[in-house]
Amino acid sequence: MANMMLRLPISSTMRGFSVSASSSNGAAPSSDSGGGGGAGPLIVELPLGNIRRPLMRTRANDQKKVKELMDSISEIGLQVPIDVLEVDGTYYGFSGCHRYEAHQQLGLPTIRCKVRKGTKETLRHHLR
Numbered sequence: 001m002a003n004m005m006l007r008l009p010i011s012s013t014m015r016g017f018s019v020s021a022s023s024s025n026g027a028a029p030s031s032d033s034g035g036g037g038g039a040g041p042l043i044v045e046l047p048l049g050n051i052r053r054p055l056m057r058t059r060a061n062d063q064k065k066v067k068e069l070m071d072s073i074s075e076i077g078l079q080v081p082i083d084v085l086e087v088d089g090t091y092y093g094f095s096g097c098h099r100y101e102a103h104q105q106l107g108l109p110t111i112r113c114k115v116r117k118g119t120k121e122t123l124r125h126h127l128r
C-alpha cells in the first residue's frame, strides 16, 4: 500500500535518541494512527526537552499520583501517550502533566506523545 510506517523498536529510540526516521524536530514515528492521510494525530517519542509546557509553573502536580505513575511506568511502560500540539515545528504540552513529571523523575529521555498539528490561533486558545 502507499503508506508505510517505519516501526522502530522503542529501545533504539530511547537510547541516545538516534533517529532513523523522522518527521520533524527529532520526532521518531513509532506506531499507531496508521500514518494514513497525514492529517490525523501521530504517535511519536519526543525528547522531554523538546516539549514546551507554558502552563507548568501555574499548576502543581499531585505528587502521590506522580509517584504511582512512576511505579507503574517503570513496570509496564506508558500506556496512554500524552497529547501534544505542534505549531510551526514547535511542540507544546498542556496536559499529561503527571505522566510528564513521572518521566522526568524517572530520568527517561523521551515520552510517547500523540501529536496533533495546530495553528498559532489554536495555540492562543490553549494559552487563554
Ligand code: ADP
Pocket (backbone or CB within 6 Å): 065, 069, 072, 073, 076, 077, 078, 079, 080, 081, 095, 096, 097, 098, 099, 100
Ligand atoms: P496526567 O496529568 O498525566 O493526565 P492523570 O493522573 O490525570 O495524569 O492521569 C494519568 C493518566 O495516565 C491516565 O489517563 C492513565 O490512563 C495514563 N497512564 C498511562 N500509562 C500509565 C501507566 N503505566 N500506569 C498508570 N496510568 C497510566
